[in-house]
Amino acid sequence: MEEVLVTDGRALKHVQVREYVRNLVTGAAPGSPAPSERELVQHFGVARMTVRQAMDALVVEGLLERIPGRGTFVARPRRTASRITGYTEEMTRRGMLAESQTLLARREQAGPGVARALALTEGDAVIHWRRLRRADGVPMCIEDAYLNEVLLPGFLQSGMPTSLYDSLESRGLRPTWAEDSVNADKATSEESSLLEVDPMSAVLRHSRRAVSGEKVVEVSRSVYRADRYTLWVQLGHDG
Amino acid sequence: MEEVLVTDGRALKHVQVREYVRNLVTGAAPGSPAPSERELVQHFGVARMTVRQAMDALVVEGLLERIPGRGTFVARPRRTASRITGYTEEMTRRGMLAESQTLLARREQAGPGVARALALTEGDAVIHWRRLRRADGVPMCIEDAYLNEVLLPGFLQSGMPTSLYDSLESRGLRPTWAEDSVNADKATSEESSLLEVDPMSAVLRHSRRAVSGEKVVEVSRSVYRADRYTLWVQLGHDG
DNA sequence: TAGTGGTCTAGACCACTAT
DNA sequence: TAGTGGTCTAGACCACTAG
Structure with a gap:
């Protein structure tokens, strides 16, 4: 079992997992593999549904992309609409x-x-x-x-x-x-x-x-x- | 137990629940209550996580809005960016x-x-x-x-x-x-x-x-x- | 107090991919 | 064959809202 990085004891578990993964993948090249769900289950000692909740948020955000049978990967940054600026x-x-x-x-x-x-x-x-x-x-x-x-x-x-x-x-x-x-x-x-x-x-x-x-x-x-x-x-x- | 409307026996359960709820709420006034998660659990005879997966999709879509302690409601249609037109x-x-x-x-x-x-x-x-x-x-x-x-x-x-x-x-x-x-x-x-x-x-x-x-x-x-x-x-x- | 959504567990089986 | 994500179960406790 690897050492778990303690970020904030008060934080919700799915938030801890989410931010841990976010830190891992920000800056990584598109297509790089993210940790697998079962790896994170081991790493944090949580249930798989908790890991999925964390990963779901990052997928909706556009940061990750899931490919069934292969794994979870850093997504290509999406083109987005202009920010509203003055x-x-x-x-x-x-x-x-x-x-x-x-x-x-x-x-x-x-x-x-x-x-x-x-x-x-x-x-x-x-x-x-x-x-x-x-x-x-x-x-x-x-x-x-x-x-x-x-x-x-x-x-x-x-x-x-x-x-x-x-x-x-x-x-x-x-x-x-x-x-x-x-x-x-x-x-x-x-x-x-x-x-x-x-x-x-x-x-x-x-x-x-x-x-x-x-x-x-x-x-x-x-x-x-x-x-x-x-x-x-x-x-x-x-x- | 109410009668379950069978839409498609081959469909995934969370998809069945999602489309059932979508049909219920499309056209409903913003702020109208959607069925509660536990009602849908009874109605479809599925686990609550399955219902939540269905509802999550509709929330991300912007169709529903959850209010903790109160329930799930039809969301006010979001203002969105212009469609790209010719x-x-x-x-x-x-x-x-x-x-x-x-x-x-x-x-x-x-x-x-x-x-x-x-x-x-x-x-x-x-x-x-x-x-x-x-x-x-x-x-x-x-x-x-x-x-x-x-x-x-x-x-x-x-x-x-x-x-x-x-x-x-x-x-x-x-x-x-x-x-x-x-x-x-x-x-x-x-x-x-x-x-x-x-x-x-x-x-x-x-x-x-x-x-x-x-x-x-x-x-x-x-x-x-x-x-x-x-x-x-x-x-x-x-x- | 009863009902709601939010969180979480500890499993399970499936289809698919890669080796 | 081993590993991955996709789906699903049957519970549980919590904080919050409303009557």
């Missing part, structure tokens, strides 16, 4: 420095469109945050975000964060689902002046309605310089 | 009549860009299909699709279908994952003439690389009239 994370991912200049940040009464999008009643308090956003110092986009004040108490008073999405995440409101619309247009004179482009330049208009669980956490409209920005989206999933 | 399905969904006029359909040798995108070697045979696509009779977009000829034998000879995605689906090549890029631009003179808009009108340029399992099945570039088209995308998932 401007800061998106630009950082592209290797650019994201900066923002707040043009407006105040409490407003929701108009009919914003109220419906945020699932509020017209006249309810919303936070309106308008920013000019730069990438590597160059103007990239103007974003108008509307937030449900009830979900973000003290948001305006707490000093505005750089990243709205980091701020939402720290409150447990990271968007889990979003509905975006995108179209093409020409810049208005005000937009072209802020974005430092010629009037009537091509721009990408992007709207988002972002939901965290049951709550609508963000409604925004952004206008991007088309000469500097292309939107990328991954859809669907393999496996 | 032009025909997309326009039909919007309640418009989708029509297409083939401008070009021929075998070509893949250039460097198309070859890389389709995971082929430069010079390999590809199908190039260029269409002017209308919605309710009005020009909407020009699409250039490149397809791997090896995956679609006889495609050009078989009479071109209306919907590329229907055609892929019938060959078991429905895209499961896609990578899209979108930006804004102004129409070229050739584009504006085909799309029946003024030169330099705003257009949306959309590129897609669509994958089915392990195979790259479609690479396309489309240009949409911005005055008639807004792209919609749903990202992520609840639950």
Whole structure:
């Protein structure tokens, strides 16, 4: 009998087995064999159903793959849909420095469109945050975000964060689902002046309605310089 | 003991239980109670682990939700990411009549860009299909699709279908994952003439690389009239 | 207190794969 | 033939919820 690595005496057995296997296989090449179920039964001194419960979770997660008669193996990583990101994370991912200049940040009464999008009643308090956003110092986009004040108490008073999405995440409101619309247009004179482009330049208009669980956490409209920005989206999933 | 509905004597027990429960709850209102595990044990005369295996599958599927101490209930349908659709399905969904006029359909040798995108070697045979696509009779977009000829034998000879995605689906090549890029631009003179808009009108340029399992099945570039088209995308998932 | 799902045991037989 | 995952049994105790 091998020595069992004690991770946490209070932990449930199937969780102990699961995390033990996860540690073994993370970083391993796809196709590498995982321990067999009966090996783990011996190693942990648990019933086989307990091991299967642990392995089931990793299979559902996409980390392992079972092949009847052969064994359990590290699965090829699945292609997945885009993570829902905000401007800061998106630009950082592209290797650019994201900066923002707040043009407006105040409490407003929701108009009919914003109220419906945020699932509020017209006249309810919303936070309106308008920013000019730069990438590597160059103007990239103007974003108008509307937030449900009830979900973000003290948001305006707490000093505005750089990243709205980091701020939402720290409150447990990271968007889990979003509905975006995108179209093409020409810049208005005000937009072209802020974005430092010629009037009537091509721009990408992007709207988002972002939901965290049951709550609508963000409604925004952004206008991007088309000469500097292309939107990328991954859809669907393999496996 | 109630009478057991016999569905298929050859079926595995957990599958019988699963499908029995699925039939019971499909169409039921979210929050409706499903049979308790012990009820199903009595009903089918099986062990509780067998029932749990059946219910687990429905929970992972998102059909049921377990609440410890209370029971198992029909889950609220999850918000999910957009299905990957082509032009025909997309326009039909919007309640418009989708029509297409083939401008070009021929075998070509893949250039460097198309070859890389389709995971082929430069010079390999590809199908190039260029269409002017209308919605309710009005020009909407020009699409250039490149397809791997090896995956679609006889495609050009078989009479071109209306919907590329229907055609892929019938060959078991429905895209499961896609990578899209979108930006804004102004129409070229050739584009504006085909799309029946003024030169330099705003257009949306959309590129897609669509994958089915392990195979790259479609690479396309489309240009949409911005005055008639807004792209919609749903990202992520609840639950 | 009765019922629920969550966890766990200690076996069993099967079909399949690899040697 | 030995090993693997797939299926299944007949119990058990726990924490939690609801009346």
